[in-house]
Amino acid sequence: MELNGKLKITVLYDAIEDREKARATAKGDDFALTYKSVAKALEERGHKVSLLAAGTDLRSLVTTIARDESELVFNLCESLGGVAQHEQHVVALLELMGKQFTGSSALGLTLAQDKALSKTLLHYHGIRYPKFTVLREQPGEWTSDLDFPLFVKPLNQDGSVGIDRNSIVNDFGELKERVSFVHNECGSPALVEEYIEGREIYVGILGNETAGVLPILEWDFSAVPDHLPKIASAEAKWDKESPEYKAPQVFPTDIPEEVVTRIRQVSLDAFRALRVRDYARVDMRLRPPGRRTPRGPSDKWEYFIIEANPNPHLDPKGELALAAREQGLNYPDLVNRIVDLAVERG
Numbered sequence: 001m002e003l004n005g006k007l008k009i010t011v012l013y014d015a016i017e018d019r020e021k022a023r024a025t026a027k028g029d030d031f032a033l034t035y036k037s038v039a040k041a042l043e044e045r046g047h048k049v050s051l052l053a054a055g056t057d058l059r060s061l062v063t064t065i066a067r068d069e070s071e072l073v074f075n076l077c078e079s080l081g082g083v084a085q086h087e088q089h090v091v092a093l094l095e096l097m098g099k100q101f102t103g104s105s106a107l108g109l110t111l112a113q114d115k116a117l118s119k120t121l122l123h124y125h126g127i128r129y130p131k132f133t134v135l136r137e138q139p140g141e142w143t144s145d146l147d148f149p150l151f152v153k154p155l156n157q158d159g160s161v162g163i164d165r166n167s168i169v170n171d172f173g174e175l176k177e178r179v180s181f182v183h184n185e186c187g188s189p190a191l192v193e194e195y196i197e198g199r200e201i202y203v204g205i206l207g208n209e210t211a212g213v214l215p216i217l218e219w220d221f222s223a224v225p226d227h228l229p230k231i232a233s234a235e236a237k238w239d240k241e242s243p244e245y246k247a248p249q250v251f252p253t254d255i256p257e258e259v260v261t262r263i264r265q266v267s268l269d270a271f272r273a274l275r276v277r278d279y280a281r282v283d284m285r286l287r288p289p290g291r292r293t294p295r296g297p298s299d300k301w302e303y304f305i306i307e308a309n310p311n312p313h314l315d316p317k318g319e320l321a322l323a324a325r326e327q328g329l330n331y332p333d334l335v336n337r338i339v340d341l342a343v344e345r346g
């Protein structure tokens with residue numbers, strides 16, 4: 001396939017997005033359809049674009065992919081039928097059917113999807129993450145060496161599903177309550193991590209062998225009142241009236257240069273360790289000197305990987321697009337760079 005040539009590209013997305021859009025519109029709410037922005041960005045560069053809404057009728061999905069005549073699939077499926085755990089299965093189907101597509105393989109998506117599995121890989125590579133344990137059942141007593149406060153979340157969700165102002169727990173009673181919530185309301189094992197008090201940092205990555213790190217973006221919760229947790233909770237992501245939602249996203253200038261260099265390197269290390277391809281967003285917590293830690297005060301800048309997103313939200317207003325823009329890549333540049341990366345690696 002010719003690089004920089006005009007391609008036939010199919011933009012693949014979870015059909016549920018159209019239903020969610022219709023529901024939001026009926027309520028008078030906004031709902032951005034990322035696939036439309038991506039399609040427009042591709043058309044602007046002369047590619048011939050088709051849309052494919054992936055539905056849960058698998059026979060029909062397989063038939064449609066088999067008939068698809070595109071040279072490249074631009075994969076935007078973060079789920080199938082809204083089920084996040086199926087994002088890797090959609091890609092597995094593309095692999096089995098011999099389609100070339102943008103973004104991570106089924107393996108990369110699988111490794112990152114399970115946040116405990118990813119941490120065991122990060123551990124092997126000496127990359128720092130919050131100490132954690134996985135609770136598949138309610139514990140009778142607390143014998144773990146993790147120190148409170150703890151952070152309780154579903155093992156394998158995204159979009160801050162099951163993460164809200166009650167995710168931070170201060171004692172065993174609160175922990176049990178939250179673990180029940182994650183088991184019963186989210187239908188997932190509970191991932192329990194030490195809570196990292198600190199700043200919310202996102203590191204975008206673009207590339208493969210010669211991957212580049214985009215400017216570090218911070219969701220600056222410093223003006224959020226102290227009685228609310230300064231985290232990217234569901235309230236922060238979805239409740240427009242909340243102080244967390246209103247917190248600005250900025251490009252921080254006060255992080256020492258050597259700390260920025262290490263954050264960039266560790267993000268790349270995580271990207272490689274988890275077999276991510278083409279693009280990603282690494283979510284981190286950065287603890288400046290003087291902050292509370294479970295084992296007393298620390299006088300160092302410390303950073304912890306929360307997760308690597310191999311299939312991050314690709315909306316023009318999303319963190320990856322903001323970071324790309326800061327580096328001089330506008331949205332169509334970013335989208336088309338992803339196409340070039342997929343074509344280059346073949």
Ligand SMILES: Nc1ncnc2c1ncn2[C@@H]1O[C@H](COP(=O)(O)OP(=O)(O)OP(=O)(O)O)[C@@H](O)[C@H]1O
Pocket residue numbers: 130151153157158159160161163193194195196197200230231232233283285306307309
């Ligand atoms: N151990 C932790 N300490 C402090 N904050 C945490 C911790 N784990 C998660 N958070 C907060 O919760 C947010 C969401 O966590 P996480 O990224 O694991 O969830 P997610 O649902 O996969 O999010 P998304 O896919 O939208 O990025 C983090 O960005 C961070 O603000």
Ligand SMILES: [Mg+2]
Pocket residue numbers: 283306307
């Ligand atoms: Mg995250």
